Amino acid sequence: MYRMGNKNMKRLVKGRLAALVFAASLLCTGTRYALAESATPAQSQGDKTVALLKKLIAFDTSNGPGDTRALAEYLKSQFEPLGAEVDIFVAPNGKAAHFIARLRGDGSKKPVLLAAHADVVPVEREKWTVEPFAGVEKDGFVYGRGAMDFKGGLAVFARAVMRLAEEKTPLARDVIFLAEADEEQGQYSTVWLAKNHWDKIDAEFALNEGGYVLQGRDGTVRQISVTTADKLSATFALRATGRSGHSSRPFPPGEMANDRLIAALAKLAAHDPAVKLVPATEAYFRALLPISSEQTASDIKQLLNAKDQSDLEAAGKKLVADNPKDGLLLHALLRDTVVITMIEAGIKPNVIPGDAKAIVNTRLLPGTTADQMIAEIKRAIGDPDIEVSLVTPLTQQEARDVYLKRTNAPPSPVDTALYAALDRNAKLIWKDAVLVPTLFEAGTDAMAWREHNVPVYGIYPYPLDDDILSRMHGNDERIGVEAIKQGTEWIYNTLREVAKK
Ligand SMILES: [Zn+2]
Numbered sequence: 001m002y003r004m005g006n007k008n009m010k011r012l013v014k015g016r017l018a019a020l021v022f023a024a025s026l027l028c029t030g031t032r033y034a035l036a037e038s039a040t041p042a043q044s045q046g047d048k049t050v051a052l053l054k055k056l057i058a059f060d061t062s063n064g065p066g067d068t069r070a071l072a073e074y075l076k077s078q079f080e081p082l083g084a085e086v087d088i089f090v091a092p093n094g095k096a097a098h099f100i101a102r103l104r105g106d107g108s109k110k111p112v113l114l115a116a117h118a119d120v121v122p123v124e125r126e127k128w129t130v131e132p133f134a135g136v137e138k139d140g141f142v143y144g145r146g147a148m149d150f151k152g153g154l155a156v157f158a159r160a161v162m163r164l165a166e167e168k169t170p171l172a173r174d175v176i177f178l179a180e181a182d183e184e185q186g187q188y189s190t191v192w193l194a195k196n197h198w199d200k201i202d203a204e205f206a207l208n209e210g211g212y213v214l215q216g217r218d219g220t221v222r223q224i225s226v227t228t229a230d231k232l233s234a235t236f237a238l239r240a241t242g243r244s245g246h247s248s249r250p251f252p253p254g255e256m257a258n259d260r261l262i263a264a265l266a267k268l269a270a271h272d273p274a275v276k277l278v279p280a281t282e283a284y285f286r287a288l289l290p291i292s293s294e295q296t297a298s299d300i301k302q303l304l305n306a307k308d309q310s311d312l313e314a315a316g317k318k319l320v321a322d323n324p325k326d327g328l329l330l331h332a333l334l335r336d337t338v339v340i341t342m343i344e345a346g347i348k349p350n351v352i353p354g355d356a357k358a359i360v361n362t363r364l365l366p367g368t369t370a371d372q373m374i375a376e377i378k379r380a381i382g383d384p385d386i387e388v389s390l391v392t393p394l395t396q397q398e399a400r401d402v403y404l405k406r407t408n409a410p411p412s413p414v415d416t417a418l419y420a421a422l423d424r425n426a427k428l429i430w431k432d433a434v435l436v437p438t439l440f441e442a443g444t445d446a447m448a449w450r451e452h453n454v455p456v457y458g459i460y461p462y463p464l465d466d467d468i469l470s471r472m473h474g475n476d477e478r479i480g481v482e483a484i485k486q487g488t489e490w491i492y493n494t495l496r497e498v499a500k501k
Pocket of ligand 1: 117149150183209
């Protein structure tokens with residue numbers, strides 16, 4: 001599997017929880033969500049989205065194998081009668097199917113794309129209190145695998161596009177809807193799709209999963225984080241070699257692979273990568289300023305105004321120290337992270353092994369290259385005889401080139417018609433919510449577009465809280481019916497504004 005931006009479930013949920021808590025702790029203004037006057041006609045639209053969501057959950061698209069063919073065929077049956085041009089691209093594994101529907105505009109503007117993954121992570125069925133692939137509605141929630149990640153978004157995006165078609169809205173640009181395969185794992189993701197069918201998904205800008213409509217305990221939405229860049233996941237192997245032999249007659253420590261690897265790993269574990277500000281995080285911290293507590297705002301100013309590296313280090317540490325609950329997220333956003341995740345060595349208790357290996361996962365800020373990270377690891381371990389290489393099915397050079405291209409992809413700019421429409425239409429529903437562009441500390445499949453310089457905005461388009469987030473990829477995943485209805489209105493209004501003549 002070659003997925004540089006692939007997600008690690010536990011890190012993801014943890015990171016996102018931290019993001020939520022961090023955001024909630026920073027907020028001090030805002031008003032409760034109030035139903036807009038247009039709520040009555042929108043209600044039936046919301047019901048349609050909820051019905052579609054239940055239907056989508058009923059397709060078991062657990063990955064692996066991530067078989068999305070039946071779901072793609074169902075979407076085809078829904079979009080085709082509306083006059084949409086549809087394509088289904090089935091990957092060489094015969095299971096991963098990408099569904100694309102296109103509504104034609106007059107061509108005066110470049111297309112807008114709404115992309116959502118149709119595959120889901122598997123379930124621990126015995127730990128669910130409801131059938132995970134049935135779309136059960138209970139107590140104001142729709143339950144099921146993917147309800148929040150990301151069949152809820154799939155339903156919201158699909159209904160927005162279908163409604164434009166149903167209403168025969170004259171369009172200035174093509175509207176493309178994409179139901180993706182292999183986002184959770186597998187090699188036939190959007191990167192594969194982009195490589196083989198770029199013309200089908202090329203657009204001026206796009207929506208995908210990513211940031212959150214953050215709902216506080218009182219139900220209020222005050223902050224909407226929209227991801228405009230993702231960190232890059234890069235994994236390295238460290239390999240030490242040494243003399244092998246009988247464990248009854250050990251060699252001097254410097255001559256045995258395990259000892260050398262352990263010495264190197266001890267240094268790496270103690271290594272704290274430098275604090276860095278990049279355009280995406282600068283924009284994030286700036287956007288947080290007006291909605292942060294006095295103390296946090298002052299810390300952020302200190303960070304943004306740092307004159308040199310030691311200022312930056314001090315400011316970064318202070319911001320983390322003053323927000324202890326959110327320390328992990330802030331720590332991750334402020335630097336490239338380096339973690340030893342696997343250690344493999346030895347074959348028998350009484351054999352001194354000739355080599356020892358460790359796996360180190362790093363998350364690179366935009367702008368940091370794989371070469372720079374290799375150099376940093378080598379500096380930290382201080383042993384030139386330990387080999388450091390990228391873990392990749394490509395050649396080292398090919399992989400370094402891919403990383404170089406991806407890490408240099410700029411964050412999606414926020415001065416686009418799509419971002420402005422998201423902002424304006426969000427405020428019609430959640431009156432005092434502020435849109436905050438964010439760097440995602442993990443990764444998504446948005447890279448397929450960002451590396452072509454197509455702006456992608458990541459959003460889970462419905463209000464959610466820490467309870468909803470804690471169930472993501474977990475048991476009894478669910479999303480609020482009311483949240484889906486609000487999201488339906490937001491995304492439809494946004495899309496219409498961007499695409500209509
Ligand atoms: Zn997802």
